[in-house]
Amino acid sequence: MPNTKTLRYQELADRLTELIRQGTYPPSGRIPSVRQMSKQQEVSISTVLQAYYLLEGHGLIEARPQSGYFVRGQVVKRLPEPEMSSPGRDPSRVSLHELVMMLMRDSRDPKLVQLGAALPNPDCLPIKKINRIIANITRHNSAALHQYQLPPGLDTLRVQIARRAVNAGCSLSPNEILVTSGGIEAIDLCLHAACRPGDIVAIESPMYFGTLQTLEVHGLRALEIPTHPRDGISLSALEFALEHNPIRAVLTISNFNNPLGSQIPDDRKKDLVEMLARRDIPLIENDVSGEIYFGEKRPMVCKAFDKKGLVMLISSFSKDIGPGLRVGWVAPGRFKAEVEWLKFTVSAASPTLPQMAVAEFIESGGYEHHLRHIRREYARNVDLLSAAVMRYFPGETRVTRPSGGFVLWVQLPENMDSLELYKLALQGGITLAPGYVFSATQQFPNFIRLNAAEFNYSTERAIEQLGDMILEMGK
Ligand SMILES: Cc1ncc(COP(=O)(O)O)c(C=O)c1O
Known part of the structure; x- marks a missing residue:
């Protein structure tokens, strides 16, 4: 049964479709901003956004970065997007x-x-360049690469990671970063550090199955939160869940969720961090695809808004440089000591050579x-x-x-x-x-x-x- 909000955004979308057809809003012309439309039509911002998403879905309008919404010059037919997911309200074992x-x-x-x-x-991996760098390293540093790079990992790599994090709005010191064997190890270490068996972890729904596997291995319960295919986790649904469940941690893929492709808008990332900070609940933020954005600007990470050390930011070079290198990292905030100890206990160190190769690739400008x-x-x-x-x-x-x-x-x-x-x-x-x-x-x-x-x-x-x-x- 549709609720009144659903009807309202559909009504608004229908009205706008008619105005576009009549030429009141002509092809390539700008339509009122979300805020203007919300005032004009006396409906909420989210109703306007939903209506605009629907019109985009029907190929009638398009969003242009930093400019607003425009009527499409040539109407392109596209399939509609899935709706916000609607999982049940109870936590579940995986x-x-x-x-x-x-x-x-x-x-x-x-x-x-x-x-x-x-x-x-x-064909999108920099195989030749990385091979050249590796050949060079093995010629000149053969002794160093046979040594452990004990946690927190290779200094020069952590410096490069900290420099790149600035583009995502984050001022991290290399000392806050720990190298891991891929993103999946970082997820495992963070869940292990922040949770105990039986705890409830709130997650976006749908969620990358590797994360669900880690919840299963640690005997954690997943509480799936409604998630929008564009805007990611619903903050109102999460707030409701926080009020009704003893949630130990929240886990999001804030930029380009796998499989949904959603991206939490930057202002809502701030709201999310503040919502969790008020309750002292850690956020495990997975940003493994954050560098593969199609717009003009690198989206921010939630970690950029973290004042209490509660955000554990995870990433890896598997999606853009190569999954076989197994180079990932985590900035675990206040959980750093625990995560470092766990990393040392589980695998002592990550392999040295791939860390050196990735550091060199970034530093040379090749990565950008x-x-x-x-x-x-x-x-x-x-x-x-x-x-x-x-x-x-x-x-x-x-x-x-x-x-x-x-x-x-x-x-x-x-x-x-x-x-x-x-x-x-x-x-x-x-x-x-x-x-x-x-x-x-x-x-x-x-x-x-x-x-x-x-x-x-x-x-x-x-x-x-x-x-x-x-x-x-x-x-
Ligand atoms: C969202 C997400 N996190 C983590 C991983 C695993 O990353 P890695 O290969 O660096 O362990 C993947 C791989 O598919 C992923 O999609």
């Missing part, structure tokens, strides 16, 4: 390991068209140059994959419009089962990630995640094949 291990095994099969794992496009290239490539491939989904999938399909990263979250018609599709797709030589693995409580049976990192002839054919399978399943 049990997904069998499904996840099945996906892991398929992701290693070179014979399959890989639309499942969120792996970067091999490389990022500019892959941002354009990924933005293009995401658009191409999404257009292919529109061409071949049934008309009721919905798809996200990420402003960064390289995954698409696709909502299939209501009666579709993503696991059934997964099995059919495997027989046809294609892997995808079924919606089941992104929730502890099976919120997304008719969703799939597609990796849009690479788009070529076989990707297009695979999407066509999937479209046929979905149509067949619907019969």
